[in-house]
Amino acid sequence: MSVSGSSSKVRLMAMFVLLFALFSSQSSAAQVPLLMWSSEGLPPLASPAAGHITSNAQLTAYLTSAFGSGPNTVLLFLQDKLSKEDFTLFGGVFGNKQDSAFPNLEAALQASPSSVSLPALEWSDSSVILTLLQEELDVSPVLVDADTLSHLSINTSASNLLLINLPYCTGLGKSCKEVLHENDGIIGEALSIMKDKGVHFTAMYTGLQPSRVIPERSMSQQAVGRSLLQAVEPTVKEPxxxxxxxxxxxxxxxxxxxxxxxxxxxxxxxxxxxxxxxxxxxxxxxxxxxxxxxxxxxxxxxxxxxxxxxxxxxxxxxxxxxxxxxxxxxxxxxxxxxxxxxxxxxxxxxxxxxxxxxxxxxxxxxxxxxxxxxxxxxxxxxxxxxxxxxxxxxxCAGFFTAGIWMGLITSLLMLWIFVYGMHMIMQLNTMDRFDDPKGPSISVPQTE
CATH class of the missing domain: 2.40.160.110 (Porin)
Incomplete structure (x- = not known):
């Protein structure tokens, strides 16, 4: 083999390792989706390429062009947790639209003159979105719900940041689809109130943090060469x-x-x-x-x-x-x-x-x-x-739970039936004397 051929192969392997490391480090970043639509229209934004993660700097630049210098009213739906998988699993703008948990959200996006969908927005802290909007609008957020929003007087001559918090399905005793469908109902009610008030607004729907994060280790963090497979230890929050x-x-x-x-x-x-x-x-x-x-x-x-x-x-x-x-x-x-x-x-x-x-x-x-x-x-x-x-x-959970008691009672009942049946069988006796077919038959006199 020539020296030039060996060097070219080495360079090719080095480029492959570098590209793989860059891909791994980018795919492991935490991310949340962001949906944005307006009653008046938004500046055009090219659809991100597959696998692209929108940075906070890119979002800041777009918000600056979208809000301009005049007063703006922003309605922010901030869910406790949200990931793109929530849309793909339960139907939505990124997934199957049949039997969707987001009918009001999809209707609002279709009815809007223009909308922006960012499937992967860079996430580093739960307060990033709120901080960016406060800096762009130069106002503090006002926490509202549907009832408060219906009685709220909105001053359109100044910028407004209206915040509606939405729960996630963790620990609520309901399925994720039910909780997301209820959240979609809240979104639809809030949008209907804003339409009745005749206020031009920009709506945004995103999450405080991702609901699903798949931890991955980049190539730069791993030793080169042969090594045993090791489990990645999940991060556990401190008490x-x-x-x-x-x-x-x-x-x-x-x-x-x-x-x-x-x-x-x-x-x-x-x-x-x-x-x-x-x-x-x-x-x-x-x-x-x-x-x-x-x-x-x-x-x-x-x-x-x-x-x-x-x-x-x-x-x-x-x-x-x-x-x-x-x-x-x-x-x-x-x-x-x-x-x-x-x-x-x-x-x-x-x-x-x-x-x-x-x-x-x-x-x-x-x-x-x-x-x-x-x-x-x-x-x-x-x-x-x-x-x-x-x-x-x-x-707090006792040893004898409801399921254990049901199993014990059922087993005892079946055992009692078995013992009773065995007892009845043991009591059966064969007759010690049988009828003789060769003997005289029994005659029964008849009286008139």
Whole structure:
């Protein structure tokens, strides 16, 4: 083989590796879809090529040309989570339109003079879209719902940014298609209200974060050569931890902290809370979570000694939710408890279905209005001084679940039928004497 031939092959392999690394690094980026339409029209935008991820800089440049220098009214539908797969799975602008979960959204896109569809928008933080719109419009967002929007007076001489939050299907006890169809109904109602008001507006539909992220490792992060296959460890968010003088005192981990008042669910777990006001000692712990969105959650725990079991137990005495001047309290001590040296874990802690949180009688009116749903909930308020991990978890699910009881009862019933049948068979006896066919027959006299 010649030297020139070898060098050309080496260059070809180097180019192949470089292109593969670039492709891998780009495909692993998190992304959300963005739909944008207007009642007046939008500047033309070339359809992105397959696999292209629109950067935030490209979106900023387009928004600048779309909004111009005059006042604009933007209606932003911001869903907790959204990915292109939500459209392809449940029908939509990127997928099958038969039996779609987005009939109102598709009708609005078709009726609009012009629309823009970005299947893959670069995502790095949940506040990117909102921040870009605030900078372009130079206004603060106004959080509204359909009822508020119908009574809202919109000043068209100045720019307006109207924000409508939409929930996602995680932890709501409904299928994703049902939740997305309900969100589509909210979108349709809001668009109808804006049309009745006669206000020219630009609407946008996107997500706070992707609903589906497939982690991939780029070639640049992997060693070249032969290596054993290794599983990619998924990223796990850190638990909420309250420390006193450097020692962990209270730990809380939850997948979703869903709260609802008007039917729209808000996941507080996606926000970073402040722990100001939290306290703990040997017998009492209070975890205070204050969120920038205006909500405050208080978890009050107490440790007591019970003579019957001759050991200390901790109970979650109450959970309090506060929003502005509205306070709702729930009692959990009857159902949420564990040994003092353990943590408490439950897959679902709710105030409305299989209730572990019972509305307090002191403000029962407010407590019944709010709905709480904590998904994959684990908390520990005592015994954390020697480590930063949860202790052994006492789970809320008992050993004898409803399915186990049904199986046991059915098995016992079948066993009883089998034993009864065997008993009846064992009681059968053969006759020790039979009729003799050769003997005299029995005559029965007849009387007239």
């Amino acid at each position: 909420i931890m309250f420390n006193v003088t450097g020692n962990p005192c209270i730990m809380l981990w939850v997948q979703n902290l869903n709260i609802s008042l008007t039917g729209e669910w808000i996941d507080l777990a996606a926000q970073t809370p402040s722990l100001d006001g939290s306290i703990c000692n040997d017998s009492y712990s209070l975890l205070v979570l204050t969120y920038a969105s205006g909500y405050t959650l208080r978890f009050a725990m107490r440790q007591r000694f019970y003579k019957v079991s001759a050991r200390n137990w901790f109970t979650l005495d109450s959970v309090q939710l506060q929003s502005k001047d509205l306070t709702a309290s729930y009692i959990g001590s009857r159902n949420i408890y564990a040994p003092a040296e353990y943590s408490f874990h439950c897959q679902s802690v709710t105030s409305f279905r299989d209730t572990l949180l019972v509305p307090s009688s002191t403000n029962n009116k407010n407590s019944t209005k709010w709905r709480l749903n904590f998904v994959d909930f684990q908390i520990q308020g005592f015994g954390l001084a020697n480590g930063t991990n949860f202790s052994y978890a006492s789970d």
